[in-house]
Amino acid sequence: MESLLSVENLTKQYKGVVALNNVSFEISDGITGILGENGAGKSTTIKIVLGLLEATSGTAKILGETASENINIRSRLGYMPEHDCLPTNVTAAEFLTHMAELSGLPPSHARSRAADTLRHVGLFEERYRSMGGYSTGMKQRVKLAQTLVHDPAIVLLDEPTAGLDPAGREEMLDLVRKTHREFGISILFSSHLMADVERTCDRIIVLRGGKLVQSGEVKSFTEETETVYIVVDTNKDGFIGALEKRGVDVTEGDGGIYVEGSDESVYDHVRDALVDAEAPLRRMGPRRRALTELFEREGDDFSDLPEGVR
Amino acid sequence: MTTPEKVVTASSSNGAGDDAEGTVFDIGYQHYDGPREGRNRARLSVYKEGLKISLGLGRGPRAKVLPWLFIGALTLIGAGMAFAAITIDRLAGDGTAEAVGLPSHSDFYGIASILMFIFAAISGPELLCPDRRDGVINLYLVRPLTGTDYIVARWGSFITIMLVVAWLPQIILMTGLTMGAEVPADYLKDNWLNIPKFLGAGAALAVYSGTIALLVAGFTTRRAYASVFMVGLFTVSTPFTFGLAQEIGGTAGKWLSMFNLSNIPMHVNDAIFDSVSGVTMDAPAGEFDTWVLVSWYFLWTLIPAGLLLFRYRRLSV
Secondary structure: OOOOEEEEEEEEEEOOEEEEEEEEEEEOOOEEEEEOOOOOOHHHHHHHHOOOOOOOEEEEEEOOEOOOOOHHHHHHEEEEOOOOOOOOOOEHHHHHHHHHHHOOOOHHHHHHHHHHHHHHOOOOOOOOOEHHHOOHHHHHHHHHHHHHOOOOOEEEEEOOOOOOOHHHHHHHHHHHHHHHHOOOOEEEEEEOOHHHHHHHOOEEEEEEOOEEEEEEEHHHHOOEEEEEEEEEOOOHHHHHHHHHHOOOOEEEEOOEEEEEOOOOHHHHHHHHHHHHHOOOEEEEEEEEOOHHHHHHHHOOOOOOOOOOOO | OOOOEEEEEEOOOOOOHHHHOEEEEEOOOOOOOOOOOHHHHHHHHHHHHHHHHHHOOOOOHHHHHHHHHHHHHHHHHHHHHHHHHHHHHHHHOOOHHHHOOOOOHHHHHHHHHHHHHHHHHHHHHHHHHHHHHOOOHHHHHOOOOOHHHHHHHHHHHHHHHHHHHHHHHHHHHHHHHHHHOOOHHHHHHHHOOHHHHHHHHHHHHHHHHHHHHHHHHOOOOOHHHHHHHHHHHHHHHHHHHHHHHHHHOHHHHHHHHHOOOOOHHHHHHHHHHOOOOOOOOOOHHHHOOHHHHHHHHHHHHHHHHHHHHHHHHOOOO
8 A cells, every 4th residue: 555654764853852763654545543652753653754743863754745845745735733723713614715725725615615614524504603602522523624725635633532522532533534445535634542542543653752652543452362251131140150150261341251262162151151141142242452452451561462463 | 527417506486498598517627737927926926915014905904904094194184284274374385384394294203103003003913913813824824935025025015015105195185285376387397396295204103113113013813912912012102201201311411312212203304394393392312413313213124124124934834
């Protein structure tokens, strides 16, 4: 697959502080999460890619160009900053039209793209209201809209769910997924929230202290485990007792029970225990690892994570 | 890409049934394959937006009040001067207004400069401060636009507005005097040189006050601070330098008088019209040669312009 963004041996130092240390990765079509704590180097990477910061050494190319050398390439990029970036005294329609023109679109095209984009992010009805009166969720949607209004090939989203309540966060993640799956625009999604990255991204890049820790497919990080998750409709206690009587280790959680399934005989024990306890089976299947769980388990050391595909 | 989806948006009330329903088809996201005009379009867009901000266009009513109030007041001064001259000439005969020394083109900027400075102090920060305070500058600089492009376009838009504000009353004054003359063509033939003169003097005042206002605004995110600082700079420098210059006297006093910021463009005005306006009449700096006064003007315009450019070249998001 063709690389949309490639970073090679990228290093950035600020007065003796190493913000990025010899980082290399490539991004192709899809949604890629760039994951790391505050200060891990996510924003620095994005700013170098956009040509807003000079790298101390190494290269960062986007759509085959170095943005600092050819700033016209930025007309095919979208960027959503983490912090506030909206004027308060203009309408969303006016603002988006201006943003589209700034990306090189003629005024008539800019106006129609602005209206279309606001419809896609669910703000069509509110487009003639001054943005000073918008809620945080609406402002985040305008921020996303301004990244899309000029139809970029790739957008770089810096912490797009920052400051949102759970419902707003869910809406934003839906919009991010829709941006790729329906609009066909590739995304680099920076976040320190593993759950957001896991639910939204196809691939992840993990940065820590300016170093690349891991990169690869999300599914390789959240592969199936040998643990079996079982939910019964009634008599859960009787079912657990029947399993323990057969020497099966049982853990309760998430409304069901977990049993280790490395030995295939465990499935026979589950069958027999269900019969003994007369417990109707609702659900049974292998459990997937959550990204958050892996990171928690490995603590400060990410080295035991499954090797991803570069 | 999504499949076109029929969305019913309105129903007819004329009883025509389902056929009369208004419908909109959501054809999903459409990729843009029209023209992309790159950096020049981006620069033009910043320039146009600057004009709109300066005049409060596309903003609420409050944003329109001050700029239009100042434009109106300056225009009224020009119209009032024309009306006074025409009335006196009509009552006492042609040429009386000039003979009694009624203020005209060469005096206009002396009268109106204080309003121009206040207008620059209020409108200039509006162009730069909110972009940095609200973080909008971050969105400008990630588009095909550099910090230099941004500030040059903003400077250009503000100077355009300042030129309009400076020239419009003079044009009204010239038009009024011409139309009020017994033979308008003769008046124009005798006084046409005033046109390039007031254009030049107006440009000097507009560029000077506009550049300094933007420089001050470039170093704060608060509009009020920038406005108060600039008004303070001009109002304090006038009595301070005037009083001290008179006290000290001699060459040192003349040089001190050069630091009267309000008078710097007025010396250029005097040089262009080859006359002395009311505001520079008693200024010891007026005794310097014209080339010194004009060079001083350029120094006070080009250095702030350079500093402003340097500031925005180094600006990072």
